[in-house]
Amino acid sequence: GIQVEQSPPDLILQEGANSTLRCNFSDSVNNLQWFHQNPWGQLINLFYIPSGTKQNGRLSATTVATERYSLLYISSSQTTDSGVYFCAVEHNNDMRFGAGTRLTVKP
Amino acid sequence: KAGVTQTPRYLIKTRGQQVTLSCSPISGHRSVSWYQQTPGQGLQFLFEYFSETQRNKGNFPGRFSGRQFSNSRSEMNVSTLELGDSALYLCASSLSLAGANEQFFGPGTRLTVL
Numbered sequence: 001g002i003q004v005e006q007s008p009p010d011l012i013l014q015e016g017a018n019s020t021l022r023c024n025f026s027d028s029v030n031n032l033q034w035f036h037q038n039p040w041g042q043l044i045n046l047f048y049i050p051s052g053t054k055q056n057g058r059l060s061a062t063t064v065a066t067e068r069y070s071l072l073y074i075s076s077s078q079t080t081d082s083g084v085y086f087c088a089v090e091h092n093n094d095m096r097f098g099a100g101t102r103l104t105v106k107p
Numbered sequence: 108k109a110g111v112t113q114t115p116r117y118l119i120k121t122r123g124q125q126v127t128l129s130c131s132p133i134s135g136h137r138s139v140s141w142y143q144q145t146p147g148q149g150l151q152f153l154f155e156y157f158s159e160t161q162r163n164k165g166n167f168p169g170r171f172s173g174r175q176f177s178n179s180r181s182e183m184n185v186s187t188l189e190l191g192d193s194a195l196y197l198c199a200s201s202l203s204l205a206g207a208n209e210q211f212f213g214p215g216t217r218l219t220v221l
Contacts, residue, residue: 031208041215093163093206
């Protein structure tokens, strides 16, 4: 099946810093989403982005499907950005999540 | 529009028992997918239901089963519970098949097996 790798696994930032999270996948995908999992376990949709670039406030994402990667940018990070960020892809009806990036933003 | 709801939110069972979890999708969504999340294995796909039919299935034993009703609500059942079944169970809904559409997740059911 398709492999999904996220990097870095852990990231510690000072409030106000910027960061880039990466998601690599091993095959073509029909669907790619980024989620933020809060401390209570809720997965919150950030972007549905099988290709191209999208922006939503301080967050933006880019997927380069031909090169099999996606990037999530967080600017001017806040403590509420802390949590685990997952990318999820779909390939041949197989939905796969990466292992996530655990982000800690310190005040 | 109300989001995806899951009941119960927390559940404690003992080995050998069975459990049924429920998921109500966003109004108008016809696909419901189930996932298991554990610290060791991460988020793993269980199965997807669309129009009351199982469309896709992950690599889980037959003790894990599900169904979908005509109103798109879905239930999953785990029989003969094992300690390793302790996990957060998440369901997600989408307008049509999950592979081609954005998925929206519920808050999850946290199952503890003693």
